[in-house]
Amino acid sequence: MKSIPCLVFGHEYVVTRHVTYHVKEYSCKNCKKQLTTSGNGSLIELTPKFKEINDVLERIHYKRLSRVSKLGEILQKKEPKPKKENELLLV
Numbered sequence: 001m002k003s004i005p006c007l008v009f010g011h012e013y014v015v016t017r018h019v020t021y022h023v024k025e026y027s028c029k030n031c032k033k034q035l036t037t038s039g040n041g042s043l044i045e046l047t048p049k050f051k052e053i054n055d056v057l058e059r060i061h062y063k064r065l066s067r068v069s070k071l072g073e074i075l076q077k078k079e080p081k082p083k084k085e086n087e088l089l090l091v
């Protein structure tokens with residue numbers, strides 16, 4: 001059920017969980033309605049199904065993050081050369 005402030009002013013969402021860089025979960029401060037970011041970046045209602053998906057995403061994200069941070073250090077020291085040189089010659 002929508003609370004009166006939500007009807008008048010709209011929902012007042014706050015981020016309740018950072019799943020990945022792009023996916024977050026939100027909850028309305030007034031009526032507790034929950035939203036999440038969908039695959040295409042729009043906001044959708046946070047159903048138990050999406051909560052489950054976000055749990056998986058979060059696990060993958062943090063696993064990858066621990067690996068990427070090491071890779072990031074290497075890449076920052078030595079910038080990879082663009083691989084486009086050969087392609088440009090063919091054009």
Ligand SMILES: [Zn+2]
Nearest residue numbers: 006011028031
């Ligand atoms: Zn609300």
